[in-house]
Amino acid sequence: MAPDIELAVLKATGTPGPLGDVNQQIYDAIDHAANDAGAQVISMSLGITNESGFVVNSDGTSKWEQKADWVARNGTIFVKSAGNEGDRGYYSITSPGTAKNVIAVGATNHWYHEETNVTVKDTAGGENIDDVTIYSSGGDTGDNGNEHGRDKPEVVAPGGSVSNNCSIYGDGVVSARGKTDNQSSYLSDVNGDCSYKNSDLYRLAGTSMAAPHVSGTAALIIDNYNFAKSDRNAAMVKAMIVGSGINIGDNDRIANHTENHVDDDIGYGKVDLYQAIGYNGSTRKNWYFGDSLNSSGAVVNYTFTVPGDQTYHYIKATVVWNDPPTTATDPNWGALKNDIDIELRNPSGTLIESSNSYQQNIEQINYYNPSGITSGDWKLQVKARSHWDSTQEFGGFINLYTDKPSVNVRAFSNKSNVSAGDKIQITATVNNTGGEVASGIIVSLNLTSPLGSSIGDNFTIDSGYEKTLLGNIPPLGSRTVSWNLTVKNAITETTFSINATYSNTGSATNGTVTLNGNSISGWDYRKQKTINGTTAGAQTNYQMKLTLYNSTGTDTPGNVYLGGNAMSDFGDIRFTKSDGVTLLDYWIESYTPGVSAVVWVKIDSIPASPSTANIYLYYGNPSATSVSNGDATFLLFDDFLGTSLDTTKWNKVTRFGYSGNSISVSGSNITITADINDGYGISAKNSPSSTGYQAFETRGYYVLVQPKSGYTHGYMFAPITLLQDNIHHVYDSPTGGGYYAEWFRDGLTNLNKLVSGSGTSLTSSSVTMTAGSLYNQTLILDNTYVRWLINGTDASPAASDTSYRTGLYAGIQPYAGASVKVDVAFIRNYNSPEPTWG
Structure with a gap:
């Protein structure tokens, strides 16, 4: 993933011995990775155990949590799988994921569109893409202070869905397929039917599969910004990961609530590399920064400028610090030793929002202004509170963006007039014009008319699936998907709706494709055009002018886009009455080859207002020659x-x-x-x-x-x-x-x-x-x-x-x-x- 990153792979539990030895080996492996190997990122997909199984709901003071907090405070980003103890309910994060400086990672569902339909039929862990899986451990932690434990996990990532076929990992995340120590055979856990592409890859599900997504994101951020190993840089990277999380659940701030409220299933959201790495574009701006606070009452101001180039509605500001390890819990602050709060102030200096957690070492403000955020110099104030231990480095990340995702679908087919046996291709381009990543895009092909029919009644899907997972679409990004179909039977007018859904909140506009069975033979495309009647009364044989463009675009009254599917001389255009087959007279006044044409059409009958008339425009027949006829069209x-x-x-x-x-x-x-x-x-x-x-x-x-x-x-x-x-x-x-x-x-x-x-x-x-x-x-x-x-x-x-x-x-x-x-x-x-x- 990151070309300039070096890997150190440590096997911590291979030596036989008492249970305590295994936990000590984990402890020693953490120490070796941070000190001897000089790791900037540790990715850990295992947990501390005792006689009852994995240690959960810890208070942040165990030796393993202290070790994790210590290495993070010394510049190592510590990523830990949240655990697969979801059947225990909340308070099930496994140690040392409960450590305050560790990024604990929960798991979301995941499917593979290239092999099977996106479906919920075989899935036991959540119904939708980006749902938190049934096995993913949830927070809080066991240090029960004023906030009843610290919020965990920090983020979620794709972990795969447990399914009822292909062993249990049919919709898992692709992983290397492990072998025994002597390499003679595959491990028993990966010896089922879930091979992927080749025998060395396997699909697995678990928070162990989710954590590497976050570790890789951290590595790419470090690589992109050439961050050296330090406490401040580690805090900035963590702030960028947490501060860019996609809200796929109820992790918004509670209205008028003074505390930072985080969902105990998804934390601060689903990790997203595109936003985490600090994408700046026309709909989104980002700033990262770091500094230190030396004593209680100290304040650091970070100024950022909201430009006036367009209307922005959202500011998300995140500050993270790697708190000193602790050996005892405080009745008010739990495991926290240094308490930092943040305040957002507008260009006039007015306090707009604040985040004042007592137990978290993450503070986040989500500010929304439906009327638009005032342009100018804003300040994020970072404050050391009275609960203070020692000098503290911190990192911050600020997102400014126009709006939530705005997804629209543009769909078309390679022909619109079809007969039994014809092969057609429907293509949809999904665009996100908003200011935030649209997460977990699923595109579905649906038959909306005639009512009561299904796709299988008259069509065979030769390639593509009724539901297709496209993944994430960044701001101003797009994805394309196609379906190849064969028409089995003669059809009447048939309309497909191509719908896009996604996990986070926002708007969506769907696309449609209409296929015509009652049409003139030999033409691949047609469009219906509507004529509005006039208050002057009904009209007969009325000539109307229309401009055609042989390019892509959005039709407007009097202007039609043919998507490059008409002949260069527009000799293949035809017009019919509303029955789709009775031809109307027309005359091409002028045309620019391959570009545009001005056409007069004689409409046989137009009712009086407010009624309308419909005609059809046909195009897309390379064998056709022009029948433009001015004498037949005009008086x-x-x-x-x-x-x-x-x-x-x-x-x-x-x-x-x-x-x-x-x-x-x-x-x-x-x-x-x-x-x-x-x-x-x-x-x-x-x-x-x-x-x-x-x-x-x-x-x-x-x-x-x-x-x-x-x-x-x-x-x-x-x-x-x-x-x-x-x-x-x-x-x-x-x-x-x-x-x-x-x-x-x-x-x-x-x-x-x-x-x-x-x-x-x-x-x-x-x-x-x-x-x-x-x-x-x-x-x-x-x-x-x-x-x-x-x-x-x-x-x-x-x-x-x-x-x-x-x-x-x-x-x-x-x-x-x-x-x-x-x-x-x-x-x-x-x-x-x-x-x-x-």
Whole structure:
């Protein structure tokens, strides 16, 4: 684990002899490891025994506890398994884990997702991952002072679950498989069916398996910070281990309680290397420190700065010291000889929280502010109290973080449209966006619809498990899991929910994947899109615009992400009615290969508000070719292909018929040039709607115009017009009157409007245009106003204009020497307010 750490392996109980000799050998081994080997970490997974078995509930004054306290005070981090005496209930920590300076380690459940489902069926010790196991010893200790014994264990770690198969260690922690002294055979305790990967590895369960997790964490901290062996450094390492514990149970401070309350099953939480080693990121900050107190009443202030970069809600401050060994218990302080308290003060110096234990040599403050912690310089005051023996080194660790874990699941499948026999892969990425590690993440694959069905009814799981253990996810971290399934039978629409649970408190958002059986054949994916009805009433054959992105992202109204599964030219997109099979007409207005596309879809029926309509978008068919069709989508459509004007759609209109008028069609554009003394253009032949509620849209070029003598305009954007008939030019006086035109002249600030022969010069809204570039313009007509938009922005300042008649024909008509160029023109249905994407 730690590349620069050296190991000294000591066998303490191999020599036959009386029981007392075994305990003495343990004592001597501790002394040898600390003094002769110079160990900075001792990991001990055994206990002191007597005629009745393991010694439990000790008061901290035995020679073995004194020895452990002594080596810790001299710079050795002492890690001891809490014991497997959980059947005795509380007060069952085995000696010398009861020593005050020792880190006693309890055990939590553990499973292996790569071999079997995460399940509770075979487990006798707790139902959930991170539950304290049934065998793990609990506190308090036997020195019964004001707090009725010291809180133990300090932390917990994975110890494995005792199960009812594979001997008893089916869900144990992987360990080296021990052999007899002569190496001729495996030990009897590891001679069952729990081999792991190869015959030299075995799965075992116990606090003996939990303790090495903590020892390894201590070694990595020492290695990371290059800590030398000293009392202060040992205290800092212990503070980092204890102060980073994950709250997987009831180990929060009691509200308004002045004492430090620690759960007697899990201590200060589950050990976590990521947090213990002092991770700093955008959601979490950490500080470690050490100092000494020389006498009663002495105070050391440690200042740390809460930045104002974002809102932080939590401060956890921990101070640890290796207390002098003791030979007698005090009626008030138990085994404790030096009493230290801590206080947390805000930038104004106000006392916010304190920790004032009488018996613990660990003090911890957990401060939470739902409104956010004030930025600035905070102080942690470390105080020597009146109960004092001698100079004391201490170590501290402060965590500042934004919030509890926040877990979300993003799930997708490699295809959404399936038939019997298809193979699919469902993948889920689990993200933690909070400020604390999410512990013991379990991801489950669940079938949520149709109701009453199970996964096995219509699917075979070829790889992956219905429940998968992902372990811990750090702040801003993620894990990914996949399932491969085969569809056994034809299915209706089927929805999977991919849920993530974890042991500590926080929020979770689950993911969903929908598979479709009633779908068009050959397409791997589809998405349902919802259209919100309008208060203007029900709409028929209504054209709506949608932007598609061939990348990953979160869909928003009018924007859909296809996850890279569409063809580069978007030729495989299709739209259907809510039945999933009846195709709808659509037209691709534009696309950037492999990136995005703008699409118009003709929705057959949209109910009035507040009702909604649903359609489906299909994609993911590499064999498909585009069926984009503007003529089928719009009331009138022309993209000016070919070499001549389509006279089935347009009439040519002129005022005088001068020879300088011309129309040419080439390169998917129409160019209309008016004689210097004339007006000229085209008007649509199609009959207008009875109400006139329509929108006429063109995509044209902003072009330079040679001004006629006496005129000042220098640029013109293709003028779009509305006429009472489709024969006369805008300057003529058609029978019955009534026409409307808008265009730019004299640059972009002068908008010209002509209504029924009366010209008006208006100041336009701010519009930025570049000569030679394409722009979309839209003339919207309903019963209360006319709006002119450039690329979706209102260019006309008029909010309403009723000075025209309904049933006008749309056209494009330059004048006085102007030459305009248009790429596409179409007429669509319009109503106000328009329906919207849901």
